[in-house]
Amino acid sequence: MxxxxxxxxxxxxxxxxxxxxxxxxxxxxxxxxxxxxxxxxxxxxxxxxxxxxxxxxxxxxxxxxxxxxxxxxxxxxxxxxxxxxxxxxxxxxxxxxxxxxxxxxxxxxxxxxxxxxxxxxxxxxxxxxxxxxxxxxxxxxxxxxxxxxxxxxxxxxxxxxxxxxxxxxxxxxxxxxxxxxxxxxxxxxxxxxxxxxxxxxxxxxxxxxxxxxxxxxxxxxxxxxxxxxxxxxxxxxxxxxxxxxxxxxxxxxxxxxxxxxxxxxxxxxxxxxxxxxxxxxxxxxxxxxxxxxxxxxxxxxxxxxxxxxxxxxxxxxxxxxxxxxxxxxxxxxxxxxxxxxQVDLEKIFGAGTFYQRRKQIYYDTDYIEEEQQEKVRLCPSCPGYITIDSRADRGYGRPLRVFCVSVPFSACAACQGEAYEAYEQAKEKMSHFAYVYMQDKSTDTCLAFEREKGQEWVSEGPKAGE
CATH class of the missing domain: 3.40.800.20 (Histone deacetylase domain)
Structure with missing residues (x-):
């Protein structure tokens, strides 16, 4: 050619x-x-x-x-x-x-x-x-x-x-x-x-x-x-x-x-x-x-x-x-x-500040049973931030419990602020959670906090485009 x-x-x-x-x-x-x-x-x-x-x-x-x-x-x-x-x-x-x-x-x-x-x-x-x-x-x-x-x-x-x-x-x-x-x-x-x-x-x-x-x-x-x-x-x-x-x-x-x-x-x-x-x-x-x-x-x-x-x-x-x-x-x-x-979403999902759902998830390869409580902020300005309270049971010892916060790519300032408040509050309740995570897609920031070491870290590696 x-x-x-x-x-x-x-x-x-x-x-x-x-x-x-x-x-x-x-x-x-x-x-x-x-x-x-x-x-x-x-x-x-x-x-x-x-x-x-x-x-x-x-x-x-x-x-x-x-x-x-x-x-x-x-x-x-x-x-x-x-x-x-x-x-x-x-x-x-x-x-x-x-x-x-x-x-x-x-x-x-x-x-x-x-x-x-x-x-x-x-x-x-x-x-x-x-x-x-x-x-x-x-x-x-x-x-x-x-x-x-x-x-x-x-x-x-x-x-x-x-x-x-x-x-x-x-x-x-x-x-x-x-x-x-x-x-x-x-x-x-x-x-x-x-x-x-x-x-x-x-x-x-x-x-x-x-x-x-x-x-x-x-x-x-x-x-x-x-x-x-x-x-x-x-x-x-x-x-x-x-x-x-x-x-x-x-x-x-x-x-x-x-x-x-x-x-x-x-x-x-x-x-x-x-x-x-x-x-x-x-x-x-x-x-x-x-x-x-x-x-x-x-x-x-x-x-x-x-x-x-x-x-x-x-x-x-x-x-x-x-x-x-x-x-x-x-x-x-x-x-x-x-x-x-044309659908009345309140009839399907209910009214209020948050939409919540429970999920049972099974890991068929690793034999893990997970239970999630997911909450989504019902926001008129953006898709709303999400929190997930997750318990994973491997069949031995205490179930591992973690708390996750996800901010959408097109988040409004109010949801972003509330999401970080939820992240900080969960860190203060570390007796409940082994790990607390923040995933802010609007600013491309990912954080995690570990209870046992009292240590917070940022996701490793360069971000896209760097």
């Missing part, structure tokens, strides 16, 4: 980062292991995809601990919950995000592990194979670094993206849509149509729990009649696909029947700025084909020849009764979205 052609081609390229995390595994035979990406790598090389001028591969980079603390309350510290592999997986997403905003590429695919969409705002350990949330870290990084505000995240994993939902449940500027296998039949048992966001972000969360056994046709009915119209109406500045691939018909953990070409067609329609790999555990029969098809779709290349060896179209016939059920659900959710500004 000549030098004169580079500027014209550059903004049409698709960026790719491949990081299989050889040094991170839950166990040698666990479904979430490095082989998930090795067969994909072989397939991409075999097809000569990296020789296409429309695709450029990047080397990964690390995020800082501050980038993580901007999103998560990691107990007791960020370093306690992450390895270098986690820093690289999240860093790969932010690197591609930078490259998009710098005009180097038009879109990107972070083919990385460990995954992250089950990691919630408070992190006591690993749940659903996730410690930190790659997409959430990306969103807050882009807000701080590039000044964007409105983001849409569409989660196509077979499991509900409960962590991403938790982090942005009260954020009116993040639209989170998750279509997944019905939570009554699969982990984590959440993601129902009644989960619609908090009082300041009503209908910014939309969940489509699909009956097991559905295939591409119904999948695309949901995409065409709900996902695409809502995303278009929301007018996001940046679109992220949490690209879970365990909806595939050969996946051992799911019971759906999507195909590689179905995923590629979805990618073409959604046209995300960035796809970030999440689940998908059919190492040989799905991932090489699905990843290849998604990459080709992002790059605007022909993916019609990509087909799995076991893919016989005649075997994928959706049940009419289940299709009708999905169609009714789509109509209901579309109505919720279209009438979101």
């Amino acid at each position: 000549s030098t004169g052609e580079e500027p014209a081609l550059r903004n049409k390229r698709t960026g790719l980062i491949f990081f299989p995390a050889f040094d991170w595994a839950i166990s040698p035979t666990h479904p979430e292991r490095e082989e998930r990406l090795l067969y994909t790598r072989d397939q991409i090389f075999e097809e000569g995809v990296l020789d296409l001028p429309s695709i450029i591969e990047y080397a990964p980079r690390l995020v800082t601990t501050h980038d993580i603390a901007r999103v998560h309350f990691c107990v007791p510290r960020v370093q306690s919950q992450v390895t270098e592999a986690h820093l690289i997986a999240a860093g790969s997403a932010t690197l591609l995000g930078d490259s998009i905003f710098n005009g180097e590429i038009k879109n990107g695919f972070a083919l990385v592990r460990p995954p992250g969409h089950h990691a919630m705002r408070v992190v006591h350990g690993n749940r659903g194979f996730c410690n930190i949330n790659n997409e959430a870290i990306l969103v807050e990084y882009l807000r701080r670094r590039h000044g964007i505000r409105r983001v849409a995240i569409v989660d196509s994993d077979v499991h509900h993206g409960d962590g991403t939902q938790d982090i942005f449940y009260h954020d009116p500027d993040v639209l989170f849509i998750s279509f997944h296998q019905d939570g009554r039949t699969i982990y984590p048992g959440t993601g129902f149509t009644t989960e619609l966001g908090g009082p300041g972000a009503y209908a910014r969360t939309l969940n489509i729990p699909l009956p097991p056994g559905l295939g591409d046709e119904t999948f695309h009915y949901v995409v065409d009649n709900l996902v695409l119209p809502v995303v278009k109406d929301f007018q996001p500045e940046f679109i992220i696909n949490s690209a879970g691939q365990d909806n595939h018909f050969t996946d051992p953990l799911g019971s759906m029947r999507f195909t590689a070409r179905g995923y590629a067609e979805f990618t073409r329609k959604l046209n995300p700025h960035l796809a970030v790999l999440e689940g998908g555990y059919a190492i040989e029969t799905a991932l090489p084909y699905v990843n290849l098809a998604i990459l080709l779709a992002l790059a605007g290349q022909d993916y019609s020849y990509v087909r799995e060896p076991e893919n016989w179209p005649s075997q994928f016939q959706d049940s009419p009764e289940r299709v009708a059920r999905v169609q009714r659900m789509v109509e209901q959710l579309l109505s919720v979205w279209e009438t979101r500004d």
Whole structure:
């Protein structure tokens, strides 16, 4: 390629980062292991995809601990919950995000592990194979670094993206849509149509729990009649696909029947700025084909020849009764979205100074039971600050109790002042809490106070842009 052609081609390229995390595994035979990406790598090389001028591969980079603390309350510290592999997986997403905003590429695919969409705002350990949330870290990084505000995240994993939902449940500027296998039949048992966001972000969360056994046709009915119209109406500045691939018909953990070409067609329609790999555990029969098809779709290349060896179209016939059920659900959710500004929120969330909810969270990997009391300030000027009283029980000794305060990116001065008062008051009640945390996104400040040592620290590492 000549030098004169580079500027014209550059903004049409698709960026790719491949990081299989050889040094991170839950166990040698666990479904979430490095082989998930090795067969994909072989397939991409075999097809000569990296020789296409429309695709450029990047080397990964690390995020800082501050980038993580901007999103998560990691107990007791960020370093306690992450390895270098986690820093690289999240860093790969932010690197591609930078490259998009710098005009180097038009879109990107972070083919990385460990995954992250089950990691919630408070992190006591690993749940659903996730410690930190790659997409959430990306969103807050882009807000701080590039000044964007409105983001849409569409989660196509077979499991509900409960962590991403938790982090942005009260954020009116993040639209989170998750279509997944019905939570009554699969982990984590959440993601129902009644989960619609908090009082300041009503209908910014939309969940489509699909009956097991559905295939591409119904999948695309949901995409065409709900996902695409809502995303278009929301007018996001940046679109992220949490690209879970365990909806595939050969996946051992799911019971759906999507195909590689179905995923590629979805990618073409959604046209995300960035796809970030999440689940998908059919190492040989799905991932090489699905990843290849998604990459080709992002790059605007022909993916019609990509087909799995076991893919016989005649075997994928959706049940009419289940299709009708999905169609009714789509109509209901579309109505919720279209009438979101006409709803009497006090009837749903109640009146008063704070909205409160209790949450029971189970860490299936680390066997931790957590109980949270979440309070959100009902503010007419901003989304309101959040406090979380969290107790984590590991089954031995006293439960670990921590107190967390989060100030939103667009906080008003009054909420910021009240939030710091809550932080200081909790520090004075340290007999109750082992750790007290402050996460002020409006000033990009993250603090923590430890009872035993009487010591306060600031999150380590440079802030975005430094």
